[in-house]
Amino acid sequence: MIFVSYSHADEKWRKRFEIIAKPLSRAEGMEFWSDRKLKAGTWKPQIERAMKAAVAAVFLVSDNFLASDFIMEEEVPFLLDAHRTRHLMIFWAYLEPCDIKRYPEIMKFQAMSGGKLEPMAKMNDWKWKTVMLKGCDMIDEFLKESESPVINPAIKGKPFPRISENLVLLAKPARRDVEVLVYAGNKWWRQSRIKVGATTTKIYLGNNETKKGTTFSVVAITSEEPLTLQTYSNLPNFRTKSEFTLIRG
Secondary structure: OEEEEOOHHHHHHHHHHHHHHHHHHHHHOOOEEOHHHOOOOOHHHHHHHHHHHOOEEEEEEOHHHHHOHHHHHHHHHHHHHHHHHHOOEEEEEEOOOOOHHHOHHHHOOOEOOOOOOOOHHHOOHHHHHHHHHHHHHHHHHHHHHHHOOOEOHHHOOOEEOOEEEEEEOEOOOOOOOEEEEEEEOOEEEEOOOEOOOOOEEEEEOOOOOOOOOOEEEEEEEEOOOOOOOOEEOOOOOOOEEEEEEEEEO
C-alpha cells in the first residue's frame, strides 16, 4: 500500500495523481490509499491502520498541506518515524507555492520534480503530468528494490537431493510472487512459485542419473505477469532477479 497524504483543499490534485498512478497501481497490484477510502465509522483509527500498512507514502505538498494541523501534527510525524524505524519511503510533489523550506525533514526526500523545485500549479498540463509520471517511475524503482528476492544464505554451498520439499529459498517473505527457475538440459525449468508472504518452494535438481556435486544455475525473479510455461529456452522477462547456484548432493 502507498499512503497518499494531502489536504482536502487540494482534492483536484489528488484526483490527478490517482489517474496518473492508476497504470502503476494496476500493474504492480499496489493500492494507493487516501482518506477518500474511509468507511463509515471512526475515521482516525482507519487512517492509522493504513499508515501502519504502507510501504511508502506520497505527500502532496501545498500551502493547504502545511496549514493542516492534522497532517502536520499526526500524519507527517507518524510517517517520518516509520521512515526511521522501518524504512518506509517518502515521495513528495510540490503543488503550490508554500513555505516548505521550514520543513527540511520533508525536503531531504527527492521531490518528483527533481532538482529544480517548481510548483506544479505554475506548469501547463503536459509538464505537471510529466512530473507526476516521473514520480510514478520513482515509486516503481523503490518497489522493485523492495520486492527483489533475497536468497537465504544458509542454502549456499550446501548439497541438496533431487527433490527438495519446502526448501526455504528466501531470507525474508516475498513481497510479490516469486518465480523460481533451474537451468538444466539447455532449458530453464520452472519450479513451484513462492507466493506473497512465503519463503519456501519445491525444487528439482536433475534426475536419478545426475552425479553428486553437479551445480545448477538457479534464478528467483519477479515479473509483470505470472509464468505459465513449464520450460523456457531463454530466461523470461523479469522485473527483478537474484541469481545463485545449488549443488546436487
